[in-house]
Amino acid sequence: MAFVYKKKKTNVRLGKNKGEKYIVATSNQGRVTDAELKEFIQRNSTLSEQDVSLLYRSLATIIEENINLGMGVNLKNLGVFSPNFRTKGSASVEEVTTDNIEKVVVNFRPATKLRDAIDNAPVQETRKFKLKHE
Amino acid sequence: MIQYTIEKKKVNTSAGEEIKYYPKIVRATTMSTDRIAELLEERTTIHKAEAYAFLEAFAKGITHYLMEAFVVEAEGLGIFTPYINAVAVDTLEEANEKSIKKKGVRYRPTSTMDTKFGTIKFAKANLDSAHINADGTEGGNDSGNQGGGTTPGGGNTGPDGDLVG
Numbered sequence: 001m002a003f004v005y006k007k008k009k010t011n012v013r014l015g016k017n018k019g020e021k022y023i024v025a026t027s028n029q030g031r032v033t034d035a036e037l038k039e040f041i042q043r044n045s046t047l048s049e050q051d052v053s054l055l056y057r058s059l060a061t062i063i064e065e066n067i068n069l070g071m072g073v074n075l076k077n078l079g080v081f082s083p084n085f086r087t088k089g090s091a092s093v094e095e096v097t098t099d100n101i102e103k104v105v106v107n108f109r110p111a112t113k114l115r116d117a118i119d120n121a122p123v124q125e126t127r128k129f130k131l132k133h134e
Numbered sequence: 135m136i137q138y139t140i141e142k143k144k145v146n147t148s149a150g151e152e153i154k155y156y157p158k159i160v161r162a163t164t165m166s167t168d169r170i171a172e173l174l175e176e177r178t179t180i181h182k183a184e185a186y187a188f189l190e191a192f193a194k195g196i197t198h199y200l201m202e203a204f205v206v207e208a209e210g211l212g213i214f215t216p217y218i219n220a221v222a223v224d225t226l227e228e229a230n231e232k233s234i235k236k237k238g239v240r241y242r243p244t245s246t247m248d249t250k251f252g253t254i255k256f257a258k259a260n261l262d263s264a265h266i267n268a269d270g271t272e273g274g275n276d277s278g279n280q281g282g283g284t285t286p287g288g289g290n291t292g293p294d295g296d297l298v299g
Contacts, residue, residue: 023221044195063211070160073164096140
């Protein structure tokens with residue numbers, strides 16, 4: 001299996017390279033659900049279905065709890081999840097209050113192993129050439 | 135509760151360059167995989183070694199599906215989406231592997247996680263360790279854990295973390 005891509009027709013409106021162009025984009029092969037991911041984990045470990053479900057639920061809770069405390073969470077070979085703010089600025093220090101924090105967002109920084117795996121994944125063009133405007 | 139300090143930034147607005155002050159997250163330490171395995175052991179009847187094996191299989195599973203260009207939806211955690219950055223080219227034939235600049239993964243927290251973030255409480259960190267003093271002058275930063283965002287010096291240039299001027 002490979003990282004599947006498709007070709008798309010696009011209209012570039014900015015920069016030096018303006019006009020009608022063609023571009024390569026990811027051709028998502030579908031959505032992997034929780035159940036499929038749990039099944040994969042079960043196949044790749046000695047854990048039972050119940051254990052996988054229990055650990056899965058607990059992991060999500062632990063990550064959420066730690067993010068809510070302002071802590072980052074490092075999952076080996078996957079990446080680091082860390083909280084951050086979406087903020088708006090004020091003209092003076094005194095004006096800065098919690099109201100300036102519009103939202104807490106979670107950043108994800110992929111681990112080197114994940115980045116390398118994706119970077120080195122073989123690419124393959126999707127068999128169906130379906131251009132957006134055709 | 136999440137603590138914040140105040141950060142001074144130069145921003146470009148339609149009126150020109152302005153100085154603005156922004157709250158900046160004081161990030162506590164990052165929890166290691168080993169510690170997560172310990173917590174999993176504490177909260178379940180499963181041994182730490184098995185919890186660790188689960189975490190490894192979890193990462194392996196997400197990587198496996200992303201490499202096959204699947205979108206991975208991990209309930210309670212978020213959605214991982216593979217993407218390609220490519221150069222726009224003039225002809226259909228030129229649009230091939232060679233025009234790919236980068237492959238990567240995007241992450242979006244689940245909507246339930248997003249909703250719960252609305253209930254988080256914030257507290258201003260002690261000014262002694264803040265970036266900006268009350269008079270607007272730059273102060274020390276001895277926490278060593280600040281930074282944040284995807285750009286040096288804090289902030290976030292991503293779609294979820296744009297600074298609003």
